[in-house]
Amino acid sequence: MFIYVIVLTQITEQTIMDHLKLIALKDFPLVKPSDNLSLLIAESLQLNRIEIENGDVIVVAQKIISKSENRYKNIKDIVPTKKAIDLGKELQRDPGFIQIILDESSKIISTDKNIILVEHKLGLININAGIDRSNIDQKDDIVLLLPENPSKSAKKLQLDIEKLINRSISIIITDSMTRPYRSGVTNFALASSNIQSLIDLKGEQDIYGNTLKSTEIAIADELSAAAGLLMGQGNDAQPVVIIKGFNRDNYSKNDAINLIVKEEDDLYR
């Protein structure tokens, strides 16, 4: 009888997930600077009659994090440097906008093809330093920057929501991004809290019993991409998506910000 119980436990631990459910919060309110996002999410969960269970993942669009943290900049307020003015002429873009991109970046990677590809101060490689001019409820001169410290934002949101609803949850902050080699944008994980970003299967066996050399799966990016399907354009139509059924227990819990590859380790650079 005792042996039976042990075997059952082992099977449970090794059972891989066979289903996932994604639910977008409907009618999520427009977010304004200094809104309490954890409170808005808790209220919306109630209005949507969604029961959060321990282990649920809440995927949140970067844009509403940035809005609640008042990461707006007005291009008109910016005094561009000579570098920004020169680059503005070259690319026929507003030098104030370029100055904001430069301020958000640690280096310019390319200005070919009429875009500015940079290494963002957070380490991300992205176009225009991830700065957004769409889905902003103000004039064309206003832009929205990425959160200053998305890992800190993710951790705070996780703890604040947990306090409000008394469940253990995970948070992923997601943004959409173009990619090398592939058309269109997909959602990726900008940062996360209380969930693994990467599963390293090194040393595990494949289905034929061969030991795998190295297969790291970017779980947080896959969860983000899944949530992106429901968020709508600019991740703004439905900026909060709940993922149920994802088993986060077997893995270490690294912040997704660590999914950024250092240049010397990047096989493509």
Added chain:
Amino acid sequence: MFIYVIVLTQITEQTIMDHLKLIALKDFPLVKPSDNLSLLIAESLQLNRIEIENGDVIVVAQKIISKSENRYKNIKDIVPTKKAIDLGKELQRDPGFIQIILDESSKIISTDKNIILVEHKLGLININAGIDRSNIDQKDDIVLLLPENPSKSAKKLQLDIEKLINRSISIIITDSMTRPYRSGVTNFALASSNIQSLIDLKGEQDIYGNTLKSTEIAIADELSAAAGLLMGQGNDAQPVVIIKGFNRDNYSKNDAINLIVKEEDDLYR
């Protein structure tokens, strides 16, 4: 009364998806050359008691497509060219394996960092031409190539399954791939049938009524990444995942093979 009906139709068309459900087929049999994959999937659906509805998306791991199409190669059968022998010495890899990579590729992009980054004949940029040495039930000398024509495989599988179960379905063939700038692999869409690969929101309005300039979402890649969460390592533990609730009606149905970006259009190259 008539007006009421029209209004209702418009609302239905504009309603965005608010949930998705993903289900992996459990105990899917190991696939062997010349297995009838549509039959295996139809049988497994029955065993798993999963009811397919019109519009469901069936995401299938590339590996079982390749296996059913007998895309195995034995490295020992290959006579390497001088180029493969030289490259083999440089990278300390089996020249036969390198010859197979060369045969699958239209050009080598880089051999830095001890990997072979190529443009695959299908247009994909990937490492080792997407050739797999894991999860193969044979000796180390056997490798598995990508399907010769994944778009054709996707179309055939779609039509064959539809005949068997009498429902309108979509097929995505997915593989996992490393990516520039980001750690770990994610699943992407190698090819698809009867589903949009890319949603172009150009001309639509954002939530504040501004017209969007250009936001193409790589839907097929996001669906693949979502399915990848359930497939397990190498996409082989659960190689078939059903996605329910995805609204594919509003969009054109381009094969996901077209998600590959031409070099001149690639903002990162």
